[in-house]
Amino acid sequence: MTNYQIESREWWVERWLELLDSYRFKKRLERARKYSMEGNVLSIEFKGAKVLAKVQGSEVDPYQVSLSLTPFSNEDWNYVIETMSEKAIYAAQLLAGEMPANIEEVFTANGLSLFPFTLSDIHSRCTCPDPANPCKHIGAVYYELGDRFSEDPFVLFQLRGRTKGQILDALRQVRAKSVKDGGKRNSKENGKGLKKKAPKPKNTQTPLNPELFWEYEEPLDSSLVVIPSGHSANAPTSESKGILELLGNPPLPSHDAAMVRQALEQAYQIASQRAIATALNRETPSS
Template sequence: MTNANLLNNDSGLPQQEWWVIRWLELLDSYRFKKRLERARNYAREGHVLSIEFSGSEVLAKVQGTEPEPYQVSLSLDPFTDEDWGFIIQSLSEKAIFSAQLLSGKMPDEIERVFTDNGLSVFPFRLSDVHSRCSCPDKANPCKHIGAIYYQLAERFSEDPFIIFQLRGRSKNKILEGLRNLRKQQINQNEKMSQQIEETVNKTEVVEEKSTQKNQPLDIKQFWQYSESLDPSLVVIVPPTDNKTVLDVLGRIPLAYEEAKIVKDYLQQVYQTVSQQAMITALKRDE
């Protein structure tokens, strides 16, 4: 029977959480099962007087057979600040992870966050856990250290962030890192929204100018040109094909006699207008 099953059956400690079982499975490799039985009883019967964290190291007092409690320490190899930077970045990309951790639940896929960064949140072997006890027992883990394993399992059940503290980063530091990344993301989104708004405004201005250009021409401004021209570069001559506007427009939809009268009149008008336009255009001194 595995230690996880022993824990589930009669230890009185939390039973269901997969991350607690992962932690306790480390003890399965320990061959002194009776020693583990005593360690489990110590944890259950209140022999663990205190558990405190000093950075990433666990410091505990366990009451044994002597009047003075034994001093126990336990730690894992902490991750570097750079490692934690990648981990927190990965956690921030999935908000559900933070929400589940804050609710006291270890996300099912949390290990993927660490393995993708070449790390493992849980130790692989019992030897990966560094532990010491002031008792005379030379075995490691002794029953006092084993009692701390079981007590930590209970703590993990209540707060999964504790396993992260063993790896060198406290709950407050992790949450602070997540909040800072969230602020950066919000600032980036606001900056992007501002850039999009500026682009839209510029587009609207261009479209407005384009719309203005496509508006019907004012007949009073038809012959006006707002830009300056070098007179020496401008050559104004009558049409070489002698065609008038009437020729371009084609036949006037009137009876023959009426159309002839209108056409003759308009030809005189266009001829006069053309002559006047040439005179105006050739006034170089204005």
């Protein structure tokens, strides 16, 4: 069963199919949908950012269909990746293979559009004799791509010139560079400070209070808070991936990275238990 037959569809699939449904020749769309449902699309493959498909029509040999969007330039993608990396939630969801609900804002902030505005923005060709575009063979490929988008939302990015692996690698590199550059900058500033800054007066620093560690006065982004159903506050689900798994190892030497990761895992486990217990109005677990 194809995704366009299911009432609840992913938002990015809806956007793609809405574009197709805007086509005014509805009878042609009905034939295209029938072709897709009956398996007339024999194959779909990617050649770079272009989609190549074979669609069985009325002739013995299948028709050759090509479809593509205008890919973004390398400079455009560099800006997009930089913007993605600035929000941890984008990086975490993309590294987990999920499409953030407001991912389009990343592109519009850089003067780009992830989705085409009209069907005329999609470059398509078919070897059939029908002069209309989209013909039913091209339309069938549109519907099949909706299924591909549902299975792997990164296909959308590939149509704009970047594969899933390229985007994830670029995200990891930008985030690692940001951490590394921040560490170097802080080290340099601290080194200069030892020579130039006068000693601070004693007893002017507010003492640290461990009891205030868990207090946070700002509201949390709801997309960052997940309470697994059917699990107690003391037993978070083991099936969902944690933030450390999504973001990968810290950009440190292997020995140091292992020590930092172990410490963070313990801290995050306690923090998640306390958060769930607080949300459920239960007593917090002992640390």
